[in-house]
Amino acid sequence: MLEDNNRIFHRKKxxxxxxxxxxxFIGLFGRLVYFCVWQAEHYSRMATDLHERERSIKAARGRxxxxxxxxxxxxxxVCTVSVIYNQVEEPERVIDILCKExxxxxxxxxxxxxxxxxxxxxxxxxxxxxxxxxxEYDLAxxxxxxxxxxxxxxxxxxxxxxxFTGGDNQGIIGLEVIYDTYLQGEPGTILTxxxxxxxxxxxxxxxxxxxxxxxxxxxxxxxxxxxxxxQLANQAxxxxxxxxxxxxxxxxxxxxxxxxxxxxxxxxNHPYELPEGTPENLSTEEKQNILNGIWRxxxxxxxxxxxxxxxxxxxxxxxxxxxxxxxxxxSCPGYIIVDDRKIRCHKVAGHGSQDFTHTMMNSCxxxxxxxxxxxxxxxxxxxxxxxxxxxxxxxxxxxEAGTIMHKKENMGxxxxxxxxxGQSFQITPIQLLTTASSIxxxxxxxxxxxxxxxxxxxxxxxxxxxxxVEEGIVSAETSATMREILEMVVAEGSGxxxxxxxxRVGGKTATSQTLPRGSGRYIASFVGFAPAxxxxxxxxxxxxxxxxxxxxxxxxxxIVRQLYENILPYLGIAEDENEQN
Amino acid sequence: xxSHVNREYEENRDGYEKKLYDTRRQxxxxxxxxxxxxxxxxxxxxxxxxFLLGFGLVMIYSASSxxxxxxxxxxxxxxxxxxxxxxxxxxLMIVVANIPYHFWERFYLIGYLVSAALVPxxxxxxxxxxxxxxxxxxxxxxxLNVQPAEVAKLCMILFLSVxxxxxxxxxxSMKGFLVMVAFPMPIVLEVYLITKNxxxxxxxxxxxxxxxxxxxxxxxxxxxxxxxxFAAAALVVYLVVSGNDFMAFRGNRILSWLDPExxxxxxxxxxxxxxxxxxxxxxxxKGLGQSMQKLSFLPEAQNDMIFSxxxxxxxxxxxxxxxxxxxxxLWRMMVIxxxxxxxxxxxxxxxxxxxxxxxxxxxxxxxxxxxxxxxxSLPFISYGGSSVMFLLIEIGLVLSVAKxxxxxxx
Numbered sequence: 001m002l003e004d005n006n007r008i009f010h011r012k013k014x015x016x017x018x019x020x021x022x023x024x025f026i027g028l029f030g031r032l033v034y035f036c037v038w039q040a041e042h043y044s045r046m047a048t049d050l051h052e053r054e055r056s057i058k059a060a061r062g063r064x065x066x067x068x069x070x071x072x073x074x075x076x077x078v079c080t081v082s083v084i085y086n087q088v089e090e091p092e093r094v095i096d097i098l099c100k101e102x103x104x105x106x107x108x109x110x111x112x113x114x115x116x117x118x119x120x121x122x123x124x125x126x127x128x129x130x131x132x133x134x135x136e137y138d139l140a141x142x143x144x145x146x147x148x149x150x151x152x153x154x155x156x157x158x159x160x161x162x163x164f165t166g167g168d169n170q171g172i173i174g175l176e177v178i179y180d181t182y183l184q185g186e187p188g189t190i191l192t193x194x195x196x197x198x199x200x201x202x203x204x205x206x207x208x209x210x211x212x213x214x215x216x217x218x219x220x221x222x223x224x225x226x227x228x229x230x231q232l233a234n235q236a237x238x239x240x241x242x243x244x245x246x247x248x249x250x251x252x253x254x255x256x257x258x259x260x261x262x263x264x265x266x267x268x269n270h271p272y273e274l275p276e277g278t279p280e281n282l283s284t285e286e287k288q289n290i291l292n293g294i295w296r297x298x299x300x301x302x303x304x305x306x307x308x309x310x311x312x313x314x315x316x317x318x319x320x321x322x323x324x325x326x327x328x329x330x331s332c333p334g335y336i337i338v339d340d341r342k343i344r345c346h347k348v349a350g351h352g353s354q355d356f357t358h359t360m361m362n363s364c365x366x367x368x369x370x371x372x373x374x375x376x377x378x379x380x381x382x383x384x385x386x387x388x389x390x391x392x393x394x395x396x397x398x399x400e401a402g403t404i405m406h407k408k409e410n411m412g413x414x415x416x417x418x419x420x421x422g423q424s425f426q427i428t429p430i431q432l433l434t435t436a437s438s439i440x441x442x443x444x445x446x447x448x449x450x451x452x453x454x455x456x457x458x459x460x461x462x463x464x465x466x467x468x469v470e471e472g473i474v475s476a477e478t479s480a481t482m483r484e485i486l487e488m489v490v491a492e493g494s495g496x497x498x499x500x501x502x503x504r505v506g507g508k509t510a511t512s513q514t515l516p517r518g519s520g521r522y523i524a525s526f527v528g529f530a531p532a533x534x535x536x537x538x539x540x541x542x543x544x545x546x547x548x549x550x551x552x553x554x555x556x557x558x559i560v561r562q563l564y565e566n567i568l569p570y571l572g573i574a575e576d577e578n579e580q581n
Numbered sequence: 582x583x584s585h586v587n588r589e590y591e592e593n594r595d596g597y598e599k600k601l602y603d604t605r606r607q608x609x610x611x612x613x614x615x616x617x618x619x620x621x622x623x624x625x626x627x628x629x630x631x632f633l634l635g636f637g638l639v640m641i642y643s644a645s646s647x648x649x650x651x652x653x654x655x656x657x658x659x660x661x662x663x664x665x666x667x668x669x670x671x672x673l674m675i676v677v678a679n680i681p682y683h684f685w686e687r688f689y690l691i692g693y694l695v696s697a698a699l700v701p702x703x704x705x706x707x708x709x710x711x712x713x714x715x716x717x718x719x720x721x722x723x724x725l726n727v728q729p730a731e732v733a734k735l736c737m738i739l740f741l742s743v744x745x746x747x748x749x750x751x752x753x754s755m756k757g758f759l760v761m762v763a764f765p766m767p768i769v770l771e772v773y774l775i776t777k778n779x780x781x782x783x784x785x786x787x788x789x790x791x792x793x794x795x796x797x798x799x800x801x802x803x804x805x806x807x808x809x810x811f812a813a814a815a816l817v818v819y820l821v822v823s824g825n826d827f828m829a830f831r832g833n834r835i836l837s838w839l840d841p842e843x844x845x846x847x848x849x850x851x852x853x854x855x856x857x858x859x860x861x862x863x864x865x866x867k868g869l870g871q872s873m874q875k876l877s878f879l880p881e882a883q884n885d886m887i888f889s890x891x892x893x894x895x896x897x898x899x900x901x902x903x904x905x906x907x908x909x910x911l912w913r914m915m916v917i918x919x920x921x922x923x924x925x926x927x928x929x930x931x932x933x934x935x936x937x938x939x940x941x942x943x944x945x946x947x948x949x950x951x952x953x954x955x956x957x958s959l960p961f962i963s964y965g966g967s968s969v970m971f972l973l974i975e976i977g978l979v980l981s982v983a984k985x986x987x988x989x990x991x
Contacts, residue, residue, distance in 0.1 A: 009798040010795060010796075010918075010919075010924070010927055011919045013794060013795040013796075013798075014795055014915050014918045014919050014927075014931060015915065015919075016794075017791060017794070017795060017915075017931070017934070017935070018911055018912065018915040021908075021911055021938045021942065022908055022911065024942045024946075025904050025907065025908050025911075025941075025942065025945075027951075028904065028942065028945045028946060028949060028951065029900075029901060029904055031946075031949040031951050032859065032892065032897060032900050032901075032945075032949060033897065035856060035859045035860050035892075035949060036859060036860070036862060036863055036864055036892065036896060036897040036900070037863070037864060037897070039856075039860050040860050040861070040862075040863040040864070041860075042860060043856055043857050043859065043860020043861055044860055044861040044863070046857055046860075047857035047858070047860065047861040047873065047874065048861075050857065050878065051873050051876075051878070193873070194876075195647070195876030195877045195878070
């Protein structure tokens with residue numbers, strides 16, 4: 001009987017054990033359901049991150065096209081060579097071959113091959129033929145990925161405008177910087193599944209996230225005008241042995257820049273090449289300084305004293321304010337006394353008695369000083385600001401320099417007088433051109449720019465850029481008067497060398513002495529526009545430190561004349577019948 | 582020859598034992614055929630075990646082939662070793678199943694002493710170090726490594742079964758209870774302190790407690806004990822979480838268990854890698870052989886963590902299938918234990934049942950980060966020659982007990 005009781009409680013206990021254990025199994029089953037169902041996505045994602053190694057694929061950078069669709073900046077296929085530490089089987093052979101093929105020092109390659117990392121880039125922008133050759137060795141652990149390198153078909157054409165890109169496909173200077181976000185595109189990725197040691201699992205294949213190409217940038221620059229302007233600038237640079245020559249051609253109606261030349265230019269395909277004759281052993285910093293000088297866009301990044309071309313602004317302000325009319329008469333004894341200072345006219349003998357139009361034609365300093373003084377400091381200064389001269393133009397190029405101008409409270413009549421004929425302050429050439437445009441185009445201050453629109457690969461327009469225009473800089477009447485006066489300057493005055501047979505050209509010359517005075521260094525410049533009655537094109541030529549004759553009328557005006565002789569017919573601007581003879 | 586224990590049995594126990602002897606005598610005089618049909622052979626249990634072994638071999642090959650090829654240039658390296666162990670184990674199982682289990686009674690004390698003596702041998706030159714732990718003994722000439730802890734588990738089952746029978750009613754008293762709990766302690770401590778194998782120590786202790794639980798009609802003591810253990814565990818976790826310096830080594834394990842993602846590079850690494858495998862398997866799994874985590878990401882993929890590879894490749898369904906097989910195994914052993922011809926047989930089956938079940942539960946609990954990470958293999962499935970051999974010997978014992986069950990008794 002007792003034995004049976006024993007059996008019963010043993011059986012009961014065994015059942016309890018069974019139930020407890022089954023309960024534990026059910027609990028664990030619940031736990032599994034939690035992981036396999038609720039947490040499945042979370043852990044799968046984390047596991048995938050763990051299993052996949054990334055290699056990025058460069059996106060094709062958008063091209064830069066000129067206004068006729070000519071490709072100014074393109075891509076060519078190059079290779080990036082990298083090593084995957086865990087997959088390298090013969091490190092010595094790899095080092096050997098990479099040194100030889102990539103022309104790198106053994107130390108450099110060894111350091112990278114032996115570095116314990118998931119993926120180490122040895123060299124990018126390797127020529128495709130070299131990349132193909134390395135691929136043919138079939139070295140384990142060496143990856144040759146194709147990508148794109150920026151390529152500029154016209155080498156140094158518009159180098160300081162276009163700019164170039166760095167190894168990571170990012171813009172370094174010029175339009176490449178400003179429109180980087182449009183041009184860059186989205187890099188893609190190659191995801192390879194690897195085991196824990198980083199060895200590729202071949203059966204798993206690759207997952208590619210395709211790169212998105214950058215957008216093409218269409219700019220207003222005209223390759224033909226740019227090329228011709230470059231030719232003229234180089235000519236002037238050579239004949240006048242100048243330091244540099246800049247030419248900017250713009251549409252004064254909307255601010256579209258057709259050409260911007262700064263010679264000497266540099267080769268965009270080899271932007272890091274130092275000019276010949278540079279000392280060998282320079283520090284990195286010194287080298288960079290030299291390069292920065294080479295890459296500098298004088299039209300944007302540098303300021304200068306505009307000199308007599310600025311008389312346009314003083315004249316416009318005077319006319320607008322009504323302190324002067326074209327018929328107002330002035331007398332020039334060859335100097336003018338402002339407060340205690342005697343300021344000379346460039347013509348020591350004086351221009352004698354003349355009306356206002358003739359003072360501009362003669363570029364008479366005392367007359368314009370008189371206009372400035374008539375306006376008075378307050379009025380002149382507010383015109384200076386009203387014309388937008390103290391602001392930047394907003395051009396779509398990086399590093400635009402600001403205006404260097406007296407503070408109003410520090411200005412007296414002497415300073416006012418010097419400013420009135422374009423001295424003692426500094427502006428950029430593009431600032432002068434923009435302000436001159438607003439004076440002759442009916443009083444609209446336009447924003448100078450290159451970027452017109454972006455297009456996708458198939459040429460469909462994606463975005464058309466719009467630029468601010470400020471109306472009412474001067475009245476239409478003042479603008480018309482200024483056009484007439486400036487046309488007279490070219491037709492019969494100091495800008496006669498800018499005259500183009502068959503076309504009505506207006507303009508103004510300048511010869512400014514650079515600081516410090518008396519150094520014998522001059523900047524000769526000329527601003528000219530055509531047709532004078534309805535300006536479609538405005539151009540500035542600046543010759544920096546010409547040797548021999550240095551007058552703007554003789555050095556700079558002929559450049560613009562030659563330019564116009566070619567580009568006005570090219571632009572389809574009709575010859576004026578009255579000018580035929 | 583009738584042993585002392587047997588005599589005691591015959592004094593204390595019911596008549597079915599006698600009946601069994603009678604029937605046997607009867608059977609001997611009659612047809613052989615009739616004898617076979619009269620006694621029970623648990624084919625279900627055998628089938629479940631064979632299924633688990635076969636499944637284990639497939640999963641070991643799947644989980645280890647990549648790593649095996651990298652290490653030995655032979656993707657079937659682990660599979661071959663395991664297959665050999667399985668065959669040896671099955672032979673041993675058949676042998677043991679055909680030996681009347683009372684044969685082993687006489688070895689209970691020797692077994693106890695041998696397992697106590699064997700554990701320190703790992704410290705001698707015979708000991709083999711693997712995975713940073715010295716837990717194996719090399720058997721000279723055979724090329725097999727044996728874990729003394731495995732021997733200890735088997736011997737402890739035998740020893741306690743005999744002790745329960747010997748003590749008879751004495752086990753019900755507090756003194757008897759304490760004696761029963763005290764016996765396994767030296768071995769448990771040895772395993773824990775000498776081989777630094779907490780999990781095996783827990784299993785030996787667990788087997789012992791389970792057997793005492795079944796042997797004693799009392800519940801109260803065990804409930805109190807369970808509560809105490811639970812409270813102690815909670816206290817340890819609390820101390821670790823509150824930043825106490827106490828138990829720094831185990832402390833890290835506990836912290837990484839509580840939040841494996843917080844420390845994926847160190848102690849939480851294996852746990853987290855296991856969870857990646859389980860989670861990425863989802864409900865239906867990636868398919869057999871498609872595991873990513875076995876590609877050297879998950880340490881011990883073919884061993885302690887094989888269950889997570891099963892989850893990754895076969896999904897929740899594969900995992901449930903395995904759990905169901907273990908529950909069925911448990912059920913078969915419950916049936917055998919309940920119907921065992923005598924207490925000795927019942928206690929042995931309970932011991933084996935405890936061993937396999939505790940190990941399976943702890944393994945799955947570790948893999949699912951339910952308890953802190955400690956190295957426990959999944960019975961019959963994980964790679965490990967000595968483990969699978971001893972498990973098969975234990976199954977042999979169970980089958981031997983089952984064979985003595987008269988069909989009428991069922």
